[in-house]
Amino acid sequence: MSAALEVIAPGLHTSVQDLGRFGSQRMGVPVSGALDTVSLRLANLLVGNPPGAGALEILHHGPTLNVRAESVRIALASGGEVEVPGDYRRSIPACRSARIRRGEIFQVGALSRAACCYLAVEGGFAIAPCLGSLSTYARGSLGGFEGRALREGDLVPLALSEAGARAELELPRPPTGGRDQTIRVVLGPQHDHFTRRSVAAFLAADYTVSASADRMGIRLDGPSLRHNHKGYDIISDAVATGAIQVPGTGQPIILLADHQTTGGYPKIATIISADLPIVGRRVPGDPIRFTAVNQQQAEQIRRAQEAELQELIRAVRPVPAGKDLDLDSLYHGNLISGVVSGDD
Amino acid sequence: MSVRFLPSGDTALVVEFGDRVDRELNARVLRLDAALREHAISGVVETVPTFRSLCIHYDPLQTGAAELIGAVQSLLGQESRVRREATLWRVPVCYENQYAPDMAYVAERTGLSADRVIALHCGTRYHVYMIGFLPGFPYLGDLPAELELARRTDPRLKVPGGSVAIATSLTGIYPVESPGGWHLIGATPIRLFDAKQKTPSLFAPGDQVIFCPISRDDFNRVRSAVTAGGYRPQHGKLVL
Incomplete structure (x- = not known):
């Protein structure tokens, strides 16, 4: 039988995502892809994949999976923890690769501080791309595993039947960007549809992520914004990921990965690409404050962030001796059961 | 005729030709779209034509809005030559x-x-x-x-x-x-x-x-x- 991960429990919403599906927006196909592309890239890096390989995006509560292969190397980034509850019970922290063997069941429980994390497997999944991407666009039943989030009983095919023989890797530190970081936006493309006072209020206000948040967007709780005489209907135009649209109710909505390619509401501002992964990680109740930069500054911030990320990638190292939990010694050695934590 | 360049974050630039649903405006959008596709400008990820504007999605690690505005302006004069x-x-x-x-x-x-x-x-x-x-x-x-x-x-x-x-x-x-x-x-x-x-x-x-x-x-x-x-x-x- 071919190698696969068997879904014992799917979690809240677990789907295959990569860096997105580009080139089809002119046909009305959303970009989709990871909400937090930085964490997706890091998870892939730790298992030796190209940065844009398809991985499992986990929202809020992770899946329970059974290894139907000789072994599989996995890594989780940037949050969460993998629990392997069987005979060789252990937990694998985020940002570190590990090997799991045939018949072992592993799970990612509730994420405590982030809305999403990424589970990458060495070699990736044996799934054919759709329109050049493995990303799942569930509303359009397109891409990923059968065009949908995982369900109990699914066998998600693995490209490799066995993990490669090599040292496990870890990140020396998680990527930066906390829950309280102010989110930078570029005003526009339609901030001229709002009263001057509303634009000022938007930049001064304390918003919070409402319960109405999914892969398509995040509705914000906070001050309502007023449109000026130009009103809240625009002739539909294209939408960039991170755009903040304001319908007639005045409550802003941040448009995320699965957003429609076009829309008819004015967009007061657009979150800069460097800050999108941070926004993707925010959970309902988290605060959101905005500050404005211009387009050139936003481009520079992104380039600086990428340089920083490359530095973090260069700092990836083998898991130091003693911290490495070698599976073979675990199976054949003298370890008496008990929780082996990778954190100590 | 003048166009407006509107920023849409640091990954998209909107070239707006007007604010009506209008065949002539849309024809201009589609001509610029065809010209940009023909020239395959580095850093342009994809373009999305809509009623009265063209959205240029770009990769800020490869190009920037300033370069793109320059490229679009040089194409605006000659895009009518593109057969569609x-x-x-x-x-x-x-x-x-x-x-x-x-x-x-x-x-x-x-x-x-x-x-x-x-x-x-x-x-x-x-x-x-x-x-x-x-x-x-x-x-x-x-x-x-x-x-x-x-x-x-x-x-x-x-x-x-x-x-x-x-x-x-x-x-x-x-x-x-x-x-x-x-x-x-x-x-x-x-x-x-x-x-x-x-x-x-x-x-x-x-x-x-x-x-x-x-x-x-x-x-x-x-x-x-x-x-x-x-x-x-x-x-x-x-x-x-």
Whole structure:
């Protein structure tokens, strides 16, 4: 039988995502892809994949999976923890690769501080791309595993039947960007549809992520914004990921990965690409404050962030001796059961 | 004529030609789109033409808005030289009651008979302004003025896939079941989007569409042919 991960429990919403599906927006196909592309890239890096390989995006509560292969190397980034509850019970922290063997069941429980994390497997999944991407666009039943989030009983095919023989890797530190970081936006493309006072209020206000948040967007709780005489209907135009649209109710909505390619509401501002992964990680109740930069500054911030990320990638190292939990010694050695934590 | 360059974060630049639903504005959008695609400018990820603006999605690690504005300005003078190919499609539509839940409302509000609504809807050659909202959803115009109605105040949660609908100066086709606020006056058995095809969306911006009325029996026959695979509606090439 071919190698696969068997879904014992799917979690809240677990789907295959990569860096997105580009080139089809002119046909009305959303970009989709990871909400937090930085964490997706890091998870892939730790298992030796190209940065844009398809991985499992986990929202809020992770899946329970059974290894139907000789072994599989996995890594989780940037949050969460993998629990392997069987005979060789252990937990694998985020940002570190590990090997799991045939018949072992592993799970990612509730994420405590982030809305999403990424589970990458060495070699990736044996799934054919759709329109050049493995990303799942569930509303359009397109891409990923059968065009949908995982369900109990699914066998998600693995490209490799066995993990490669090599040292496990870890990140020396998680990527930066906390829950309280102010989110930078570029005003526009339609901030001229709002009263001057509303634009000022938007930049001064304390918003919070409402319960109405999914892969398509995040509705914000906070001050309502007023449109000026130009009103809240625009002739539909294209939408960039991170755009903040304001319908007639005045409550802003941040448009995320699965957003429609076009829309008819004015967009007061657009979150800069460097800050999108941070926004993707925010959970309902988290605060959101905005500050404005211009387009050139936003481009520079992104380039600086990428340089920083490359530095973090260069700092990836083998898991130091003693911290490495070698599976073979675990199976054949003298370890008496008990929780082996990778954190100590 | 001047254009406006609007920032959309650091990954998109909007080139706006005006603020109306207008064939001439849209033709300019499509000409710039064709010119940009022909020149394959480094760092441009993709372009999305809409009614009156072109959105250039870009990679800020490879280019920047300032460079793109320069590139667009140098193309704006010469984009009219780009020849644009398009397709004229004949789309079969069944306007019978079971597919036209809003026909009575449309007839009442426009003061026209249902037959007259159908004749007007079929008597126009429409322009595909853009594809958006859903994969393969075409925004077609312009509707005869007699058929112009505001959107429903209470959008439906479920519009059946294939529904042919009208709202404002536009008509469109829902490719798959979805929520929707337009008035449903018929349905087509053809498939508008199929990710497995080489060109997944049947229509492209700039194409033209004529609706042809068919009976319920024909609807079922065409739908069987579509399901069996290989059915393509009548079409012909246009050079604009």
